[in-house]
Amino acid sequence: MSQAQDPSTLVVSLGRPARSPDSPLNTPIVPASSFIAGGEWGYARYGNPTVDALEQTLGVLEGGTAVAFSSGMGAAHAIVDSFDGARILLTRPGYAGVQHLMTKHSPRFELTRIEANDHDALRAAAAEHDLVWLESPTNPLVEEVPLADIAEITHAHDGVLVVDNTFATPLLQRPLSFGADYVLHSVTKMLSGHSDLMLGAVVATDPDRINELREARIVLGAAPSAFDAYLALRGMRTLALRVERAQESARILADRLREHPAVRRLRYPGFGSMLAIEVHGTPADADQVCAHTELWANATSLGGVESLLERRRAWEHEDQLVPETLIRLSVGIEHVDDLWNDLSNALNRVQS
Numbered sequence: 001m002s003q004a005q006d007p008s009t010l011v012v013s014l015g016r017p018a019r020s021p022d023s024p025l026n027t028p029i030v031p032a033s034s035f036i037a038g039g040e041w042g043y044a045r046y047g048n049p050t051v052d053a054l055e056q057t058l059g060v061l062e063g064g065t066a067v068a069f070s071s072g073m074g075a076a077h078a079i080v081d082s083f084d085g086a087r088i089l090l091t092r093p094g095y096a097g098v099q100h101l102m103t104k105h106s107p108r109f110e111l112t113r114i115e116a117n118d119h120d121a122l123r124a125a126a127a128e129h130d131l132v133w134l135e136s137p138t139n140p141l142v143e144e145v146p147l148a149d150i151a152e153i154t155h156a157h158d159g160v161l162v163v164d165n166t167f168a169t170p171l172l173q174r175p176l177s178f179g180a181d182y183v184l185h186s187v188t189k190m191l192s193g194h195s196d197l198m199l200g201a202v203v204a205t206d207p208d209r210i211n212e213l214r215e216a217r218i219v220l221g222a223a224p225s226a227f228d229a230y231l232a233l234r235g236m237r238t239l240a241l242r243v244e245r246a247q248e249s250a251r252i253l254a255d256r257l258r259e260h261p262a263v264r265r266l267r268y269p270g271f272g273s274m275l276a277i278e279v280h281g282t283p284a285d286a287d288q289v290c291a292h293t294e295l296w297a298n299a300t301s302l303g304g305v306e307s308l309l310e311r312r313r314a315w316e317h318e319d320q321l322v323p324e325t326l327i328r329l330s331v332g333i334e335h336v337d338d339l340w341n342d343l344s345n346a347l348n349r350v351q352s
């Protein structure tokens, strides 16, 4: 076909074996640590055909070349590894694991953290750093950061921009098209979509950066398993359907939550399937809400077919900028009325 296909088609059609009589429709799981010498893989930390199929699919969706890792954190670590001694700008609050990685390793580079919602400070600081690391929408406050602006400022000063695109997925936002140099994914979340594996990826376009990422995977030992790559690709086949459904439900839930007397503040960027609410009362009241849903599960993580909620500050390492009564909601694909009935019942326990 000569015309460019829609991402909802590509996510179904890519990463499959060449068509010949009796070739399988799906990429086989190749559980090999070692390959006969003389080919492109050799050893599974360097590459694997099942992992290749996942990388090919995600690379096209984001508009670059993907390198897969055993987790999103493995992928994040691989990027950071290339920036020893650099001045790094990181927005906060953000995904707690990345914040921890950066603050723990900060002696290796100069780290500045700036509040993600202070866009003026962010623009000013972007001009003075070698590496700018953004999430948009952010975790867990679901705030949008002006990606295109920051990309322009960063590049005008020869800086490099990383965008964590885990929340939006390439169906809703393609950071490379805004000028990002690296796109980070926790494939564990929305992309794979079934809360049954851990996997990460980085997508880039510069061949030197792609080689550095592959090298980092080899030396960090953060290679994904063929089985997990297979599951991730299988999950991605329904990405467009899941995103569409969850996004529509999130929109409806946002409208209803805004009116609920127990909700002090709703945070919703207007797209995607992540929401956050602050409830009236104390952290214990918020815990009561999380403890009394029957359909929504009180569990960490996000982006699965099943709806999850959690009070983020229940985690010791969560940023102090995150309100104590904030509950993060990951909307799944259950019927929106069932989700609402369950959630509003639990919220009714909170006195406004």
Ligand SMILES: *Cc1c(COP(=O)(O)O)cnc(C)c1O
Pocket (backbone or CB within 6 Å): 071, 072, 073, 074, 095, 097, 098, 135, 139, 164, 166, 167, 185, 186, 187, 188, 189, 198, 199, 200
């Ligand atoms: C989960 C997550 C990560 C880390 O990914 P893992 O697969 O858990 O290692 C990074 N960024 C964001 C935004 C995440 O939600």
